[in-house]
Amino acid sequence: MIGLVAALYWHRRISSPTASISTLPVPAITLTDLSGNTLNPSGYKGQVVLINFWAAWCTPCRAEIPQFMTLQDQYRSRGFQAVGISLDDPEGVLRDFCRESKVNYPIVMGNQRIAEAFGGVLGLPTTFLIGRDGLIHAKYEGATDFPKLEQEITALLESGH
Amino acid sequence: MKLFKRLLCRRGLFVPILIAVAALLTALFAGVHSGGKNGGPAKAPSTVSELPPGSTDLIRPEELAKALQASAKPTVLNVGPRVIYVQAHIPGAEYIGPMAKPEGLEKLRARAALLPRDSFLVIYCGCCPWEHCPNIRPAYKELRQMGFTRLKVLYIENSFGSDWVEKGYPTAKGE
Numbered sequence: 001m002i003g004l005v006a007a008l009y010w011h012r013r014i015s016s017p018t019a020s021i022s023t024l025p026v027p028a029i030t031l032t033d034l035s036g037n038t039l040n041p042s043g044y045k046g047q048v049v050l051i052n053f054w055a056a057w058c059t060p061c062r063a064e065i066p067q068f069m070t071l072q073d074q075y076r077s078r079g080f081q082a083v084g085i086s087l088d089d090p091e092g093v094l095r096d097f098c099r100e101s102k103v104n105y106p107i108v109m110g111n112q113r114i115a116e117a118f119g120g121v122l123g124l125p126t127t128f129l130i131g132r133d134g135l136i137h138a139k140y141e142g143a144t145d146f147p148k149l150e151q152e153i154t155a156l157l158e159s160g161h
Numbered sequence: 162m163k164l165f166k167r168l169l170c171r172r173g174l175f176v177p178i179l180i181a182v183a184a185l186l187t188a189l190f191a192g193v194h195s196g197g198k199n200g201g202p203a204k205a206p207s208t209v210s211e212l213p214p215g216s217t218d219l220i221r222p223e224e225l226a227k228a229l230q231a232s233a234k235p236t237v238l239n240v241g242p243r244v245i246y247v248q249a250h251i252p253g254a255e256y257i258g259p260m261a262k263p264e265g266l267e268k269l270r271a272r273a274a275l276l277p278r279d280s281f282l283v284i285y286c287g288c289c290p291w292e293h294c295p296n297i298r299p300a301y302k303e304l305r306q307m308g309f310t311r312l313k314v315l316y317i318e319n320s321f322g323s324d325w326v327e328k329g330y331p332t333a334k335g336e
Contacts, residue, residue: 055242057261059293088242088259112247120248123320124289142290142319 023135026051026128027117031085033106034095041083042134048075048156049130050082050149053110053121056089056097060143061125065101067146071153072105078157079132085110087124129153131161212298212314214291220313225283226330229253235313236276240269240300241286241321249326251285252333259288260299269300270307278308285314287321 026041026049033039041049052068054061065084072082082105086094091109098107108114115121118128118136129138129152138152212218220228228235229252237254239246246256257272258265276282282304286296297314304312317324326332 055288057259057295058289059295060289087244110244112244115244115248120322120326122245122249122322122326123287126322141323 023131023137024119026130026134026136029114029117031083031108031114033108034091034098035106037106039083039106039108041130044081044130045134046132047079047081048132048153050080050153051085051118051128051130052082053085053087053115053118053124053126055087055124056093058124062097064125064144064146065103067144069102069104071150075153075157080153080157081105083108085114087111087115087121129156131156131159133161135161137161212301214316216314218301218312218314219316220283221316222325222328222330225251225313225315228281228283229331233281235281235283237283237285238269238272238300239286240265240284240296241288245288245321247335249321249332249334251325252331254285254333256336257300259286260296260303265296266299266303269303273304273307273309276309279310281311281313282309283313283315285317285321287315287317287325289320291316291318 026044028040028042031039031041041051050068050071052061052064054064056062068082068084071080074080084103084105084107086107087110089097089109094107094109097103110121123141125140125142125144127140127144127149128136129140129149131137137156138149140149225235225237229237234253237251238257239250239254240257240260242259243256246254250256255272257269260266260269273282284297284300284304286294286300288294288296291297294317301312301314
């Protein structure tokens with residue numbers, strides 16, 4: 001009984017509301033991933049891009065990584081790209097986590113400048129979804145509602161936005 | 162008894178019965194040890210590290226916002242990540258750092274050592290959803306052990322952004 005109640009409570013917490021935002025252009029900033037490659041979120045124009053602000057010390061953030069990896073595998077060929085931006089993680093810890101988890105998309109060391117370029121990130125995890133048009137179509141604050149996210153990804157992939 | 166023996170010996174029923182008996186015994190044991198023997202609802206023991214949502218040691222954002230307007234303001238300490246603090250924090254809040262790092266706990270001890278134990282002290286984080294915050298409970302536990310009698314923990318259910326900034330409470334920026 002306790003297990004059932006706990007499971008229901010967990011499900012309710014995970015299914016936190018999604019904050020939709022009006023479409024804004026993705027900031028023109030240059031990021032460097034852990035392999036030293038430079039990437040620019042606005043340079044992905046033509047693709048659907050997911051930007052996930054997270055941290056290795058943040059339990060719900062870590063729990064989401066395998067699901068982002070699945071989305072990356074599933075939709076890569078249709079023009080989907082995930083990018084992880086870690087906040088306040090020591091580089092060594094971050095590298096170890098990414099190696100052990102075999103993260104299949106670029107991970108960037110984030111900072112205040114990068115967070116503010118996206119309008120501020122005042123809690124983790126926070127995820128943005130950018131359309132093929134280079135505009136931010138959705139912002140998810142707190143634990144991601146993955147069924148809803150996947151719906152929005154497929155809609156963006158199909159719509160051409 | 163004969164029926165029970167027959168059921169127990171019947172192939173396929175032994176394991177489910179064993180599980181059911183074990184679950185029943187566990188439930189009875191838990192009931193006795195949580196104070197449920199009086200027939201009333203079992204009350205969960207409150208430990209310093211739990212900080213359940215109804216705890217009297219919590220302060221809600223609206224209560225803190227009001228307290229910050231009073232003449233005797235509380236001392237507010239931020240025990241979260243710097244990257245969030247520099248973007249937005251409670252005006253007057255001092256930055257201590259995350260408790261997930263050992264230096265954070267040391268810094269908290271050093272700062273708190275300078276305060277009278279009966280001072281109105283508020284700690285907050287808001288890095289991530291309440292039940293997952295790795296910083297707030299270690300900080301609370303440490304300060305309780307140091308003997309602070311008017312310690313309050315700001316209850317931030319989701320994040321500092323959604324539960325403080327977006328609600329329109331006063332915010333400062335920078336170091």
